[in-house]
Amino acid sequence: MQKNIRLRFRLYLMILPLVIAVVLISGVFASLESRTALTRVAIRHLAFKAELLRDYFYSEWDVITQLNLDNQSGYFDAAKESFRTYAYSLLRNKTELIVVFDFQGNLVMRVGFQEVINGNLAGETVNNVTDLPDGWFTVKLFGESRAGTLFTLEPVRWRVAVTELESTYFSDVWNIQITHTVILLITIVVAIIFLSIFISHITRPMERLTETIIRITATNDLTERVKIEFADEIGTLAHQFNIMLSALQSNYREMEETSRAEKQARLLAIEREETTLYLLARVAEFRDAETGNHLKRIASLSTLFSKLLGQSEEEQKLMWYSAPLHDIGKIGIPDSILLKPGMLTEEESGKMKEHTVLGNKLLSRARSKYLIEGAEIALTHHEKWDGSGYPQGLAGEEIPLSGRIVSIVDVFDALTSIRPYKEKWNHERATDFIIEQRGRHFDPRLVDLFLENISAFRECLHSIESESESEF
Numbered sequence: 001m002q003k004n005i006r007l008r009f010r011l012y013l014m015i016l017p018l019v020i021a022v023v024l025i026s027g028v029f030a031s032l033e034s035r036t037a038l039t040r041v042a043i044r045h046l047a048f049k050a051e052l053l054r055d056y057f058y059s060e061w062d063v064i065t066q067l068n069l070d071n072q073s074g075y076f077d078a079a080k081e082s083f084r085t086y087a088y089s090l091l092r093n094k095t096e097l098i099v100v101f102d103f104q105g106n107l108v109m110r111v112g113f114q115e116v117i118n119g120n121l122a123g124e125t126v127n128n129v130t131d132l133p134d135g136w137f138t139v140k141l142f143g144e145s146r147a148g149t150l151f152t153l154e155p156v157r158w159r160v161a162v163t164e165l166e167s168t169y170f171s172d173v174w175n176i177q178i179t180h181t182v183i184l185l186i187t188i189v190v191a192i193i194f195l196s197i198f199i200s201h202i203t204r205p206m207e208r209l210t211e212t213i214i215r216i217t218a219t220n221d222l223t224e225r226v227k228i229e230f231a232d233e234i235g236t237l238a239h240q241f242n243i244m245l246s247a248l249q250s251n252y253r254e255m256e257e258t259s260r261a262e263k264q265a266r267l268l269a270i271e272r273e274e275t276t277l278y279l280l281a282r283v284a285e286f287r288d289a290e291t292g293n294h295l296k297r298i299a300s301l302s303t304l305f306s307k308l309l310g311q312s313e314e315e316q317k318l319m320w321y322s323a324p325l326h327d328i329g330k331i332g333i334p335d336s337i338l339l340k341p342g343m344l345t346e347e348e349s350g351k352m353k354e355h356t357v358l359g360n361k362l363l364s365r366a367r368s369k370y371l372i373e374g375a376e377i378a379l380t381h382h383e384k385w386d387g388s389g390y391p392q393g394l395a396g397e398e399i400p401l402s403g404r405i406v407s408i409v410d411v412f413d414a415l416t417s418i419r420p421y422k423e424k425w426n427h428e429r430a431t432d433f434i435i436e437q438r439g440r441h442f443d444p445r446l447v448d449l450f451l452e453n454i455s456a457f458r459e460c461l462h463s464i465e466s467e468s469e470s471e472f
């Protein structure tokens with residue numbers, strides 16, 4: 001918004017001085033021209049009177065000299081008086097003044113409407129005009145700025161100045177200048193009004209475009225469109241911007257649809273994977289002699305361990321889906337061994353132990369993280385902390401944590417369940433066995449964790465008991 005105001009301001013700055021300069025320059029020229037013209041008129045006017053005065057004097061003086069009367073003072077005085085009267089008759093304005101003085105600057109006569117024709121002029125001087133040459137002059141005379149023309153009457157050694165107040169002559173120039181100033185002001189006001197209309201025609205569509213862009217950036221609302229006002233460059237810009245918005249909007253919609261479809265596909269894939277894992281676990285369960293909710297208990301208790309160890313939800317979920325796969329390898333064990341009611345021979349027992357490696361082989365080639373984790377658990381859930389387990393005889397922390405967890409959970413659950421070869425142990429007896437095997441069969445840290453949270457484990461088992469088997 002601020003940028004548009006600046007643009008508007010810049011346009012004013014560009015155009016307004018131009019308009020003012022044109023009006024001002026033309027005004028100054030007009031004023032100078034009128035002053036020159038008025039001066040010319042003034043000169044002609046006063047020069048004409050000077051001309052008449054000179055002619056009048058010489059025609060009088062010629063008569064006097066031809067009759068040889070020029071030495072008689074009475075005739076000279078009469079000629080002087082006649083000159084004064086004629087000068088007076090030439091006056092048309094109150095401000096006109098005809099001044100006669102000698103070469104020393106002593107005033108001979110002063111003829112004006114307000115002058116006393118025969119006034120006493122003794123002692124008055126006009127020194128500041130004495131040295132002026134004949135012709136046009138402007139000078140301060142009797143305290144006033146006067147313009148006039150000067151000529152000399154040689155026979156009587158007089159200098160005559162026919163003058164007029166400068167202000168009278170140039171009052172018209174002042175009038176012209178005042179009129180011009182008024183015209184200038186009116187022009188500026190009109191220019192500003194027209195400029196406002198003109199500039200807003202240019203800037204308003206741009207402001208609208210900018211506002212829309214700012215609004216879209218702030219709200220992400222791609223349904224907005226810029227209003228097109230004129231079919232000019234800005235109109236084209238707005239039109240192209242609208243086209244771009246439409247394209248963006250349709251792309252955005254497509255992207256949203258794709259993203260929604262992808263999300264659905266991902267959810268479907270997860271659902272399928274979970275279903276497959278569930279089915280796999282069920283397969284393992286069918287081949288096993290173990291009954292009831294064994295797999296559900298393994299999943300729940302292993303996940304509880306994972307949670308108590310402070311593992312992430314993702315890791316807990318991994319445990320939930322992979323722990324039930326620990327005995328998947330039993331599908332490769334012949335029924336004669338797997339379902340044999342009595343004690344196994346050494347050879348049969350060896351065959352039975354292979355379910356760990358078989359399960360690992362079955363799952364480890366998969367790309368699913370659940371199956372990979374399941375492969376690790378299948379291979380290591382019969383290892384013992386003291387290294388006396390199978391199939392690799394790993395000891396301590398060589399055994400993966402997942403295998404150590406499932407090992408303790410699997411044994412505890414086997415002890416507390418009925419099997420063809422043994423009765424059901426109560427929790428206390430099973431717990432005592434776990435304690436006894438601390439550091440031998442089981443990871444001491446996990447045993448401690450189990451004992452510290454024994455009530456949570458019992459609670460977990462209890463809640464599974466109260467649910468129906470079909471729910472798993």
Ligand SMILES: [Fe+2]
Nearest residue numbers: 326327381382
């Ligand atoms: Fe097993």
Ligand SMILES: [Fe+2]
Nearest residue numbers: 290326327410
């Ligand atoms: Fe098991």
